[in-house]
Amino acid sequence: MRYPIAALLPLALLLGACAGPEHLERRDGYVVDHFHVSHSHNSRVRHLVVHYTDVDEAESLATLTGPHVSAHYVLPLPAHQRAGEPLVYQLVDESRRAWHAGASAWKNRTNINDTSIGIEIVNTGPDRPYAEVKQALESDSENVSGIHWAPYPDAQIEALIALSRDIIERHAIHPTDVVAHSDIAPTRKIDPGPAFPWYALYEAGIGVWPEDETTARYRDRFDHAPPGLATLQQALQAWGYPLAASGELDTQTRAVLRAFQMRFRPDDYRGQADAETAAILWALLERYQPEALRRLSDRKAYRG
Incomplete structure (x- = not known):
């Protein structure tokens, strides 16, 4: 036997109510139903x-x-x-x-x-x-x-x-x-x-670190032909630092180099641009952000 839709509405409301009061949250002036949960979300924390x-x-x-x-x-x-x-x-x-x-x-x-x-x-x-x-x-x-x-x-x-x-x-x-x-x-x-x-x-599985062999390979390369300062700045920016490629060893660049060296080369954190710092940076990019390294290569980065 078929029933009109209007006759079924009270039954639907009753079944919805059976979802249980634990899904209902009373707030000031309204009630929130938490029964219908979307799976289309993620954490805001990055x-x-x-x-x-x-x-x-x-x-x-x-x-x-x-x-x-x-x-x-x-x-x-x-x-x-x-x-x-x-x-x-x-x-x-x-x-x-x-x-x-x-x-x-x-x-x-x-x-x-x-x-x-x-x-x-x-x-x-x-x-x-x-x-x-x-x-x-x-x-x-x-x-x-x-x-x-x-x-x-x-x-x-x-x-x-x-x-x-x-x-x-x-x-x-x-x-x-x-x-x-x-x-x-x-x-x-x-x-x-x-x-x-x-x-x-x-x-312990937290954060990043360059591979020794990759760092040594870039160190040998940069001892003979180091990247120019503007290219180094572009690489630091690609890694994540807030830095413009000015081509000058300005205050911002020194500060970024110090931060990078304190983390990855803490025995010398004077904020100087040198082959070892560049080698560590390129090794990190190769391991964790190869696309960024390819973009640097496309700009003929190694010519300085």
């Missing part, structure tokens, strides 16, 4: 940004819970444990925008706060005031070699690895988008500094 706090734990927490800056997570020194596991402070829910990156850029994105999770590591950084360190870094002085940077205890890095793996997996963050604060804001920031063990994170 970047994982690593910082150091530059101060001790108490001051770090006071600052990062204040009205001006914040981070999603804070890693204290490894004295804190709960149930035998290292303790991590979460200050901001991952669905919310923390204020940790400031004016920033990476690849084709700006305002990295909008697309990132920020981790602050309790670490006091250099043994000199920031202004003094920045002045030394911006000069051609050899004084940078005399700066002592606070180490990162192994247990603290183990906690960071566990936390980072979890974040990366949940948000499908690409290895090249695990970055330092100094990567995304090279003229303003120097954290987490040259003492941070990026290679240990890479060995």
Whole structure:
């Protein structure tokens, strides 16, 4: 027996109601039904940004819970444990925008706060005031070699690895988008500094690192015919840094080179353009962004 559509509507509404009250959320002036879920979505998070706090734990927490800056997570020194596991402070829910990156850029994105999770590591950084360190870094002085940077205890890095793996997996963050604060804001920031063990994170499956053989191959090439400065700038830009190819070793270029060297060549981070820095950069591009390297080749990049 056939029934008119109008007669079936009450039955449909009744069956819909059987979906259960757990799908209904009452808000001020309306009710939201969560029963129909779309699968066409992904995470807004694209970047994982690593910082150091530059101060001790108490001051770090006071600052990062204040009205001006914040981070999603804070890693204290490894004295804190709960149930035998290292303790991590979460200050901001991952669905919310923390204020940790400031004016920033990476690849084709700006305002990295909008697309990132920020981790602050309790670490006091250099043994000199920031202004003094920045002045030394911006000069051609050899004084940078005399700066002592606070180490990162192994247990603290183990906690960071566990936390980072979890974040990366949940948000499908690409290895090249695990970055330092100094990567995304090279003229303003120097954290987490040259003492941070990026290679240990890479060995744990987090972030990137060039292959030794590829680096050696490019080093041999560039010892004889180094890329010109404008080409090096284009390569740094292709890797992700906010940099224009001016052909001049200007303040922005020095800052970007320092950030890159602190991460991949921390024994010498004076911001000078040299064959070793170029070799590391080309090896990274070949491994992780071969299309960008091909575009550089198309521009006859190796002629400088």
